[in-house]
Amino acid sequence: MISLIDNQIPDHRLVGAKAVSLSRMYALGCRIPPGFVFDTSYGESLIKQAGLQERIQWLEEHGPLLKESYVLELGKDITQQLRNSPLPPAFARDIEKCFDTLGRGDPPLICRSSCLLEDSQERAYPGIFLSEAGLTGLPDLQQAVVNCLCSLFQPKALRYWLRLQGLQPKFSMGLVIQQIRYPEGL
Numbered sequence: 326m327i328s329l330i331d332n333q334i335p336d337h338r339l340v341g342a343k344a345v346s347l348s349r350m351y352a353l354g355c356r357i358p359p360g361f362v363f364d365t366s367y368g369e370s371l372i373k374q375a376g377l378q379e380r381i382q383w384l385e386e387h388g389p390l391l392k393e394s395y396v397l398e399l400g401k402d403i404t405q406q407l408r409n410s411p412l413p414p415a416f417a418r419d420i421e422k423c424f425d426t427l428g429r430g431d432p433p434l435i436c437r438s439s440c441l442l443e444d445s446q447e448r449a450y451p452g453i454f455l456s457e458a459g460l461t462g463l464p465d466l467q468q469a470v471v472n473c474l475c476s477l478f479q480p481k482a483l484r485y486w487l488r489l490q491g492l493q494p495k496f497s498m499g500l501v502i503q504q505i506r507y508p509e510g511l
Contacts, residue, residue: 326419327362329503339364340499341439347501360503361423362439367416368474368498375410377403381496393487400478407475412467420467423502430461432504436469438476439499453482454498458505466502473500 327335329344332352337345344362351357372378381403388396412420427434438454455476457469476482477496 326423327364329357329360329362329501335362335364339366341365343437343439344499344501347503358504358506359427360501361426363416363419363423363470363500363502365497365499367419367500370413370416371407371410371471371474374413375406377406385496388483389487393484396483396487397480400480400483403478404475407478408471412471416470417467420470420502421463424463424466427502427504430463430466432506433458434460434466435503435505436460436466436473437501437503438473439501440477440497453485455479470500470502474498 327333327340327348329347330351334348334352335344340362347357347360348362369378372381380399384396384399384403388399411417424430424434435456435458437456440454453476455473457472460466460469477498
């Protein structure tokens with residue numbers, strides 16, 4: 326868990342482009358709402374706890390060779406297993422620490438995907454992955470974290486991934502959790 330406002334620019338291969346861009350903006354003097362970055366190891370810990378590492382690796386390697394309907398069915402099954410798996414203890418503790426540090430939902434929080442598949446020179450994935458806003462309770466934030474991670478395997482993300490012929494992306498995502506702060510006067 327890395328603070329967005331400590332002038333530390335995280336490695337984009339571990340957190341995704343959105344998290345890096347926000348950190349750079351702050352380092353350049355732009356005002357951004359306080360928040361934290363959760364690197365890909367957090368999502369990987371949930372995948373491991375759900376027992377899905379081999380299945381996802383197989384999808385990464387063989388998915389482009391399969392019929393779209395089969396890939397979408399795999400995505401649905403992976404999503405269901407992720408939703409049924411509890412957050413690993415260290416992940417849950419850090420989400421709670423983040424929630425407490427950011428004001429316990431006052432102001433409300435937003436959980437944003439920062440996927441390694443999006444916003445690179447090879448691909449954009451505009452509007453494909455999930456963000457959830459207006460989070461005021463810890464259970465809501467925990468569910469939003471899982472929902473954002475599951476968006477890796479939603480149909481529109483998988484369809485877009487299948488159209489990126491020649492690329493062998495890894496299904497991995499960082500997360501950004503921030504306070505929602507509206508400009509004064511709105």
